Amino acid sequence: MTEIPAHTTLWPAPHASGPVFATVHVPGSKSVTNRALVLAALAAEPGWLRRPLRSRDTLLMAAALRAMGVGIEEGVGPDGSGEAWRVIPSGLRGPATVDVGNAGTVMRFLPPVAALADGPVRFDGDPRSYERPLNGVIDALRVLGARIDDDNRGSLPMTVHGGGALDGGRVEIDASSSSQFVSALLLSAPRFNQGVEVRHVGGPLPSMPHIRMTVDMLRTVGAQVDTPESGGEPNVWRVTSGALLGRDLTVEPDLSNAQPFLAAALVTGGKVIVPDWPERTTQPGDRLREIFTLMGGSCELTEQGLEFTGSGSVHGIDVDLSEVGELTPGIAAVAALADSPSTLRGVAHLRLHETDRLAALTKEINELGGDVTETADGLHIRPRRLHGGIFHTYDDHRMATAGAIIGLAVPGVEIENVGTTAKTLPDFPDLWAGMLGN
Template sequence: MTVNPTHTALWPAPHASGAVAATVHVPGSKSVTNRGLVLAALAAEPGWLRRPLRSRDTLLMAAALRAMGVGIEEGVGPDGSGEAWRVIPSGLRGPATVDVGNAGTVMRFLPPVAALADGPIRFDGDPRSYERPLHGVIDALRALGARIDDGADGNPGALPLTVHGGGALDGGQVEIDASSSSQFVSALLLSGPRFNQGVEVRHVGSALPSMPHIRMTVDMLRACGAQVDTPEAGGEPNVWRVTPGALLGRDLTVEPDLSNAQPFLAAALVTGGRVTVPDWPARTTQPGDALRRIFTEMGGSCELTEQGLTFTGTGSVHGIDVDLSEVGELTPGIAAVAALADSPSTLRGVAHLRLHETDRLAALTKEINELGGDVTETADGLHIRPRPLHGGVFHTYDDHRMATAGAIIGLAVPGVQIENVATTAKTLPDFPELWAGMLGN
């Protein structure tokens, strides 16, 4: 875990002079946008993706699909209701090169798509992407009949790699260990309807993290006409089956990214203020919906109406003992709030965060402690004992959620400077402007 020397610009995190009172329009969900793009690209007919997120990760996904021959036209929806992408499926083809950046959804969801292409597709990305595990997808695709070249640099099971698409894939039954990333399961399910035999994915290993993301994948597949059998529907534990068949072109409206709403809700909690996020869905598979419960336990209250979610802080922030295994991406923001609480916190079930954009557990420990905190790593999480914090540089390690965690702390601690706040563009474009607008700056 190293600080990127190319991003040394420091952003003074705004300090809140009082309780915030704001309405924040959070951009669309990265997870929904990128799943929607993949499903639309594999469909039998064109579809629309309304209110898509335009961020680094989603633009990388769109560019990758275009490189493989998919038409993606940017404009407004058919009724003029706002920005939308028209996705026009076509014969997937290579040769092509895909830049995954450091996007887990791109590096894991697209190799199965590439196996369906006619020709070779090469995958490469940021230096950190070489360290992120891909073995679950690579090994599974080989077992299902794909030809993949990896390990040319002595690092098998990771980027860079080339998928030699044969125009189709047999599919069938496969066992994988997805304990390091639920995206291994989602990757195979998303392309499964296009495999000749469909796919049966059997997870073998320790507990699966981030289950809401798998439920999101299943719900979106079913909305496109796919038949999916799941453990929740009375099937075998840790087994998912997708029947082969055509996917329908959809007219999909992307929900706001609830995980990206986290720093704004945290601002209400930390300052004793009030923040409204419009269009918060009444039912969703997004992990960020858990913030309603978690932040309420930490001292706030929330009200969900047809207009959206309003979260109100009480002026007190309490510690929490919580299992975050299903919602690990929320850990950095929760850790930031916990560092400002009036009692200790234990965050459990997130050992897999050591394999995310950076080793998030080590990064949070180091950066909060360097501001005067008292954070210790456990086998599967963090223990946080609140202490008076002071200003200083908060490094991001090219991780968008580290940057927003530092901004949360900066609300209550003067003099915090965020290194490379621009990394938030990965999933939350214009974060500094949204943050300043919330504070009325």
């Protein structure tokens, strides 16, 4: 668990005096933005990225690609409609230094890109980034022909000695601690001389929707991908070597970041509309429609967007979140306010996220009077009458939004370092206050 500095600023979480009724425009998806940036940087021609998310993680990704020689021009789209980034590929080069912050997508997606650069690329980041596993990517890249200096730690800091190309081929990895290990190899694979065949050989693979998102986006830019879903072997993905097309891509709203706003409707018995919710998506956040309906709400996809309505009652849930682990903090917060116990399963890998999310949620909810216990692969939550207090975030954006959800129903909750939400949800405090009409 991360030690919390005593001087950290506290944010009084707004308390809802009644049902919340609001329309909330959720910014673009971090997962889509960062994948699109990588694919555009590896393309054979320039491309456009519309409605990109501007957050700490995406700006770190853009800065890293620029450091390796990629042109990224920020402005408006070719038709003048809204913000867009023009990505201009060029010969990837070093020497370069990449600051990953604490962004899993940056620290995992870019080492394969760096292996294609001409020269060394050093990766460094926040102290917590040193604790996050990278061995799945490092070991795989070595098998595929890359030279990496990590002092045999399997983590940051490290230097990838790019040779201008990478052989590619077959590799076995254990991605049970992060599906990003698979996505990292697939995203750059079209540029490998032999493409890649990635075979997952470990335990259950978490966050499968994120791998499906990677595959879907690869196909959008012209890559040939064979997957288990398309008739291939289980846990095997193959990407054929070939040129990627420069595309005009529009980023969907980040559905996982819609979670606290939908939760607000659920816990206050109100109604929240999220415009531009896609009818079809690979984003894990789309499962909120099902999960929060089971917990007492109802939803409808209309021309205005997703309309989510709370019933005034919140019910406990027994749910496997292995494919949508990032939703766990928000679901745990709602479960702590429910009228019956909840069991959240399949998320042991959350111990390796921005912080140990299972330990953090247990400690913080319990310190507000809750009754949460860790299980081998999740949490068991018995609702109790909660009281105010400090909700620590451990530099984890989803801990901060979880605390804000509890604060809607529990007066006197103060969020430590709410600014950490800038990682994926810029201006969260203003969006939250706007939703409440403050």
